[in-house]
Amino acid sequence: MAISKAKKDTLVADLTALLNEAKLTAFAHYQGLSVADLQELRKLAREAGVKIKVVKNRLVKVAMGEIAVYQDTDTTGLTGQLVYAISSEDEVAPAKVLAEFAKTHPALALAGGFSGEGVAMNQAEIVTLSKMPSRDELIAQVVAQLLSPVNDTISATTGILSGIISGLEAKAA
Numbered sequence: 106m107a108i109s110k111a112k113k114d115t116l117v118a119d120l121t122a123l124l125n126e127a128k129l130t131a132f133a134h135y136q137g138l139s140v141a142d143l144q145e146l147r148k149l150a151r152e153a154g155v156k157i158k159v160v161k162n163r164l165v166k167v168a169m170g171e172i173a174v175y176q177d178t179d180t181t182g183l184t185g186q187l188v189y190a191i192s193s194e195d196e197v198a199p200a201k202v203l204a205e206f207a208k209t210h211p212a213l214a215l216a217g218g219f220s221g222e223g224v225a226m227n228q229a230e231i232v233t234l235s236k237m238p239s240r241d242e243l244i245a246q247v248v249a250q251l252l253s254p255v256n257d258t259i260s261a262t263t264g265i266l267s268g269i270i271s272g273l274e275a276k277a278a
Contacts (some may be wrong), residue, residue: 116160120168123156124175127191128221131199131231135159135188137212143188146213150190150202158189165189174223182217182225196221197237204235 108116124130135143143159150157162183169175190199200218207213215235218226226234238246 126193131218179225200235
């Protein structure tokens with residue numbers, strides 16, 4: 106069934122707004138997934154703060170053409186049936202959501218993506234990105250590294266105090 110021009114204009118406007126604020130847009134081939142599978146993917150994506158869009162590639166190209174950052178971006182990878190995962194909060198969440206879902210649904214295959222700066226990414230780059238820790242995990246790792254010397258000092262001091270107390274108790278007895 107054909108979509109009316111007004112509906113297409115609305116879709117392009119929505120996509121333009123999403124892509125304009127996106128930190129990463131990842132896309133994957135989804136041929137062979139059922140409607141229930143796509144609903145499950147949408148639910149997982151919502152929990153991760155990622156929006157899932159299934160729209161014609163031509164409409165995505167039109168929306169990208171309206172954004173200065175994406176005007177020179179290579180869109181030759183936008184072929185076939187694609188599902189788009191878009192996040193304005195996290196740089197790796199869209200790739201991670203699609204990769205996690207693909208583990209249990211082999212019909213979904215990562216195909217590529219676009220960074221918020223308009224850089225096109227191929228399949229290998231998106232797969233590598235999907236394996237990176239999330240922003241929150243990276244922050245937690247940095248904080249743990251910064252607190253490591255403090256924790257070591259506290260442990261050493263506690264050990265010394267414990268030894269002194271044990272020695273005093275032994276001498277008092």
